[in-house]
Amino acid sequence: MDVIIVVHTEFGFVHAREVIPDKNATEGVSKGVPNLIKVADRHGAKVTFAVMPEVVGAFPRDINHEVGLHIHPGWEEFWQSGFTFHVGDKYLREHCHQSSTSTVLRGYPYKEQLDMIQTGSDCITESLGVRPTTFVAGKWSIDNNTVRALISAGVERDCSAPAHSRPCHYDWSKLPRICMPYRPSEHDYQEKGDLPLLIVPISQMFHAGNVNPEVVPQVGLSWLKACFTEYYSQRMPLFHICLHSPCMTDPYFLSVMDEFLGFIAQHRNINFRFASEVHEYAPVNPSTRVVPYLLGLNRNILGLGWKAAFKKIF
Structure with a gap:
């Protein structure tokens, strides 16, 4: 089994075991990245590390x-856990229409998406000396225009799904829960095709x-381990972990990630x-295997209940 870790690399901090994406909290990158590397x-x-240009x-x-x-377009104000913050990318907002x-x-529209992707790629290339070939969309949100733009910009992999x-x-919604990498169709990014x-x-x-790891306060680490076991027991060829870099500034999440990777390794x-x-x-041809989850039941899951846990996860 191949295992990948894809990080949405952005500013922010942790409050009450939640990531707050505050633009002033640069330690979400300057500390979160080296902490995770260790x-x-x-x-x-x-x-x-899918890196925001800003x-x-x-x-x-x-x-x-x-x-x-990593691209977060636009500029909007949000509120979470008593904190007000903005989502977007200052660099792209200043350099793109x-x-x-x-x-x-x-x-x-397609041209604006292509402009943001190309501008972001150029920024990373000039600043970090590497041309990115892997992409993650903010809020995991793409469409057929995004696929066209990524291909035009020379991006080879999208990890937004x-x-x-x-x-x-x-x-x-069209993808099965256990879904392996595929090449999308020209007409529908959720259907298999032959695009590059x-x-x-x-x-x-x-x-x-x-x-x-950020969902562990809601579902427990045993639930993540159960998911890995479900994939591993069926010999799935890939296991894909995602997270946001600010969570790696917090000792709790660092401990969770350390234990989870140790379990996998x-x-x-x-x-x-x-x-x-x-x-x-x-x-x-995977199937749902419930036994690992039954063995992984914990007070987080039992306390929240299925519906509440589902809402917290997303």
């Missing part, structure tokens, strides 16, 4: 891990939810990869 190196893991000044240089591109303040990429889900800001872009869905827990035939090393795999 944990990953301890287990021989590789990390792909944070390149705080991003550490000369790291032995991969750099990709954006016809909207929307933070959802799929709401922009929380499979089998459809909240208001993105749609990946590989979509790499995020691994999903039962019955929904990204494999992400103890299994046989595990290969930690960069996202750029992921490819299409032989067809698989």
